[in-house]
Amino acid sequence: MQASGPAPGQPSVPSATSHAALAVVAVMLLAALLVHELSAYSKRRSMPPGPFRWPLVGNILQVPQVHPWLMYSHWVRVYGDILYLDALGQHIIVINSAKVARELLDRRSSIYSGRPHLTMLGDLAGYDRMLLLQPYGDELRQQRRLISQTLSISTIGQYYDIQEAAARRLVLGVVDDPSSLEGQLKTSIASIIMLVTYGYTVTGAEDVFVERAIKVMENFTLAETPGTWLVDMIPQLKYLPSCMPGSTFLNTAKAWRKLLYTTNRMLYQWSKEHSENGTARVPNLCASILANAEGKATLQLEESLIWAAFTVLLGGLDTNIATILSFILAMLRFPDVQKKAQAEIDAVVGSERLPQISDRPSLPYIRSVIAEVYRWLPAGPLGAPHALDEDDVYDGVFLPKGSIVIPNVWHMLHDPDVYPEPDVFKPERYGGSDIEMKKVTDIAFGFGRRVCPGFHFAEGTIFSVVVTVLATCDIVPVVDDHGQEIIPDIRYPTRSVICPEDVKCTFRPRSGQAQSALIDSIASGL
Numbered sequence: 001m002q003a004s005g006p007a008p009g010q011p012s013v014p015s016a017t018s019h020a021a022l023a024v025v026a027v028m029l030l031a032a033l034l035v036h037e038l039s040a041y042s043k044r045r046s047m048p049p050g051p052f053r054w055p056l057v058g059n060i061l062q063v064p065q066v067h068p069w070l071m072y073s074h075w076v077r078v079y080g081d082i083l084y085l086d087a088l089g090q091h092i093i094v095i096n097s098a099k100v101a102r103e104l105l106d107r108r109s110s111i112y113s114g115r116p117h118l119t120m121l122g123d124l125a126g127y128d129r130m131l132l133l134q135p136y137g138d139e140l141r142q143q144r145r146l147i148s149q150t151l152s153i154s155t156i157g158q159y160y161d162i163q164e165a166a167a168r169r170l171v172l173g174v175v176d177d178p179s180s181l182e183g184q185l186k187t188s189i190a191s192i193i194m195l196v197t198y199g200y201t202v203t204g205a206e207d208v209f210v211e212r213a214i215k216v217m218e219n220f221t222l223a224e225t226p227g228t229w230l231v232d233m234i235p236q237l238k239y240l241p242s243c244m245p246g247s248t249f250l251n252t253a254k255a256w257r258k259l260l261y262t263t264n265r266m267l268y269q270w271s272k273e274h275s276e277n278g279t280a281r282v283p284n285l286c287a288s289i290l291a292n293a294e295g296k297a298t299l300q301l302e303e304s305l306i307w308a309a310f311t312v313l314l315g316g317l318d319t320n321i322a323t324i325l326s327f328i329l330a331m332l333r334f335p336d337v338q339k340k341a342q343a344e345i346d347a348v349v350g351s352e353r354l355p356q357i358s359d360r361p362s363l364p365y366i367r368s369v370i371a372e373v374y375r376w377l378p379a380g381p382l383g384a385p386h387a388l389d390e391d392d393v394y395d396g397v398f399l400p401k402g403s404i405v406i407p408n409v410w411h412m413l414h415d416p417d418v419y420p421e422p423d424v425f426k427p428e429r430y431g432g433s434d435i436e437m438k439k440v441t442d443i444a445f446g447f448g449r450r451v452c453p454g455f456h457f458a459e460g461t462i463f464s465v466v467v468t469v470l471a472t473c474d475i476v477p478v479v480d481d482h483g484q485e486i487i488p489d490i491r492y493p494t495r496s497v498i499c500p501e502d503v504k505c506t507f508r509p510r511s512g513q514a515q516s517a518l519i520d521s522i523a524s525g526l
């Protein structure tokens with residue numbers, strides 16, 4: 001048999017058959033490329049509308065840096081309820097209506113429950129172990145289970161006395177020293193959460209655990225601020241040797257990580273030891289979980305508990321502080337609402353005793369005031385971003401896997417078609433209906449499988465502060481050197497949790513009896 005192919009020493013001459021084969025392969029490759037491009041093009045075309053995308057950089061220059069929720073709300077008129085932005089190739093989907101948020105984040109929560117990956121905050125500063133930043137998966141479910149065992153609606157009542165006592169101490173403290181409002185509020189909220197989570201009693205404004213926790217919170221805020229860290233745009237920078245010029249962010253992140261890891265372990269260890277020897281307040285979250293494990297807690301369970309407990313602390317601090325300052329701001333700017341709220345408390349609770357959290361069902365106007373605070377200045381105007389884990393199609397538009405999905409809570413709660421005169425603080429808009437109020441909390445506390453697990457706990461804290469201050473004091477503006485009242489403006493920095501700035505006021509006791517009731521209650525340890 002004769003061997004095929006060229007004779008030795010002769011150049012290879014392609015036959016007609018191999019020419020044809022090459023041509024077929026080339027055509028197939030071209031066709032595949034064309035199909036890929038066409039499909040990518042048609043996907044791009046069918047993505048949600050949004051501002052014009054520039055080649056390479058996309059919308060990076062248009063992504064608003066200051067109060068982005070306002071610009072997203074403005075864009076609703078142009079692009080509608082769902083809008084698309086491309087930030088250097090990162091898909092961003094902004095949801096501007098409760099209806100779309102319900103459909104995607106609630107009903108399709110099996111694919112919309114991830115969190116975006118943040119290099120500075122997560123990989124470098126170490127916050128990625130916290131429940132808040134966990135991707136959707138087993139560890140997230142485990143940590144959420146640990147929290148809900150202790151802070152569910154059926155167990156939360158065991159902490160009411162802590163919340164009421166802290167509210168009374170806070171109000172009396174501000175009566176004594178109005179300039180200390182913000183500092184006292186931080187200490188007060190931290191003391192509630194630390195007792196409930198670790199059984200730890202805060203010793204005062206200079207408490208070492210409170211100082212550390214607040215520092216960890218501040219570092220979190222700095223690390224997560226969009227546009228601050230180049231490494232979030234170019235993640236490879238995290239591999240820079242730390243001696244290189246321009247790598248100071250690596251040392252910053254290292255210091256933040258150390259503070260985070262030492263603080264959460266110190267608190268956990270304190271709780272474990274002192275709950276065992278009877279010197280911590282029980283029940284508390286850590287002690288209850290360890291007691292349930294009956295001495296067989298695995299290292300993995302303890303690790304999850306360390307992070308879950310610490311997320312409760314960080315998740316509750318800023319959000320509660322911001323909400324209470326927003327309430328005070330509203331009372332200063334809308335004094336008629338304050339009077340009406342006080343009249344309801346006087347009629348229902350009277351002046352013979354201090355109000356309690358158990359009075360909540362009988363105080364619909366107070367419940368409406370609180371719902372209106374959540375709506376008027378939502379602590380998280382953009383909620384927390386979700387990440388989309390699979391390609392999806394909604395209402396004919398294509399939503400690509402890996403998108404960051406931002407619920408524009410601000411617009412959902414300020415849409416004039418849903419809430420006429422949205423900037424006016426008007427608890428009457430709910431007509432006393434808890435169903436209407438729930439429409440607000442269903443948005444302000446997040447969506448789907450990532451909904452805030454601290455909702456019932458927060459409700460108790462906020463209610464006890466609001467009802468205690470209104471029952472016992474008038475919230476009045478401070479006056480300037482000419483005796484003119486200073487009504488604070490509505491100002492807050494751009495953050496994921498927005499806290500109004502410069503809320504200065506006085507808590508003026510409504511009667512000597514009210515002030516004495518506060519003093520007596522604190523003296524008797526109630």
Ligand code: HEM
Pocket residue numbers: 131132133134144147151311312313315316317319320323379380383384385386444445446447448449450451452453454455457458462
């Ligand atoms: C007024 C007070 C509060 C507000 C407005 C608030 C709001 C929110 C929002 C909007 C989210 C994001 C939900 C989402 O991803 O869709 C969230 C998550 C979270 N909140 Fe709250 N929260 C408050 C208080 C608390 C408290 C007191 C705790 C303590 C238990 C807490 C713990 C958490 C945790 C652990 C998460 C992360 C959930 C997850 O990623 O799966 N929050 N909160």
